[in-house]
Amino acid sequence: MTEDMNNVEVTNFEVGDKVKAQVTKVEEKQVLVHVENSKLDGIIPISELSSLHVEKASDVVAEGDELELEVLKVEEEALILSKRKIDAGQAWENLVKRFESGEIFEAEVKDVVKGGLVVDLGVRGFVPASLVEAHFVEDFSDYKGKQLTFKIVELDRDKNRLILSHRAVVEAEKGKQKEELLESLQPGQVLDGTVQRITDFGAFVDIGGIDGLVHISQLSHEHVEKPSDVVEEGQQVKVKVLSIDRDNDRISLSIKETLPGPWADIAEKAPKGSTLEGTVRRLVSYGAFVEVFPGVEGLVHISQIAHKHIGTPHEVLKEGERVQVKVLDVNEQEQRLSLSIKDLQERDSYDAGDYELPEESKGFQLGEMIGDKLKNLKN
Known part of the structure; x- marks a missing residue:
């Protein structure tokens, strides 16, 4: 084809026209295509391949791919084309519907940038760090390549602004779970x-x-x-x-x-006749309550506090005092524990009940004592 014929072909196109083309060669920074139903070639600059940053053209297209493109510029022998504009136009229509309906959808995180995440939805979608999770995330590096669910929270086609939120999805799910759980409890x-x-x-x-x-x-x-x-x-x-x-x-x-109650297995922990150490918790007129295990108090009746007679437990004991007690009786079912302090104490040596006359004095008669006194008087 002569140069004049090419020029005629080129003049058949205008900026903004939609064309179909097949990829003939993928170079590092651009893609060469052949425009259908013509004898023209087209060029797609790497910046026009995607709404996201592209390192290599081969990351987006391959030889033989059929593409729908928009004419950006008409040059003498070729057309400068854009894949990004076609993708964005179709994407915006779909995104507006999703935004209006509040649809939740899944997409891949394409990149992690300062301040949040980037998602490719045909146009660049941004997820601010505060809208990624319901909890604080210090490092987002693991999110690249991850599939997440999103909801559109802000959309402005004129400003090419698309804000997404994964947090909104998480919180909505939590709200639903909370409601269901409340009903089932x-x-x-x-x-x-x-x-x-x-x-x-x-x-x-x-x-x-x-x-x-x-x-x-x-x-x-x-x-x-x-x-x-x-x-x-x-x-x-x-x-x-x-x-x-x-x-x-x-x-x-x-x-x-x-948790097991403090009185569970109390008969094994405090069997009748056993000795325990406890703390005096309360003093009442009829005795003292002593805590021998956490949450387990037993009563030392006033008669079981000392061998000597006492008017009130306060004469002998004070609250907070540590004492040794002997278990007199235990009833797990009724949660009752009878204790004694005096059973672990020795009686005083002068206790009348324990005092006995020396062996040699046994059988000594009062009459004998009087007789001896009379004899002494006569003498």
Whole structure:
């Protein structure tokens, strides 16, 4: 074909025309194509292959590919063409529909850049770091090449602006799971959970997408000063559902009720006749309550505090004092423990009940003592 004939062919095209072409050669920075139904060749600069940055043209197209292109420039012997513009035009129409319907879709993360992620949807989509996850992510390098679900949160075709969010999808799923879980929960259920947050008044436990509160009084059978003394963030725990307030999304949980009670197997831990050490917790008019195991208090009746007679337990004991006690009786079912302090103490040597006359004095008569006195007077 002569140069004049080529010129005639070229003048048949205008900027903005849509053409179909086949890739004839892929070079590093451009692609050569043959335009269908003509004898013209076209050139696609590497910058016009994709809305994203392209290192090598061969990453996008290969020889023999059939492409739909838009004319950017008409030169004397060839057309300068764009694949990017065609892709973007088709993509924007689809993206507008997705945006208006709130559709959730899956796409591959093409690149990680400063401030977020880049996704190729025919046009460049940007995911700000704050919209990637519902939690803080320090390093996004592992996200490149990853398939994620997205929702379009901002779209402006005139400014070529497309903002996506994966976080919105995650939070919507969590909301749905939370609603379903709330509906399925029943008081009395025992569930596995993870301690999420500790406060002065208890711990919040995640039971599968929703947090419930374990009040400080429900953390342990023992008295708890600080929740952090008993549990830590990230700890796996079993919890029992106490109550559900669906209107306010509040769930009350208990760790204590999933643990063996302090009185469980008490007959084995404190058998009758055994000696234990405990702390005096309360003094009352009729005796003293001594804690021998966490959450287990036994009564030392006032008659079992000392061998001597006492008016009140306060005469002998004080709260917080450590004492040795002997188990007199144990009743696990009624959670009762009878204890004695005096049974472990020696009686005083002057106790009348223990005093005996010397062996040689046994049988000594009062009359004999009087007779001896009379004899002495006569003399």
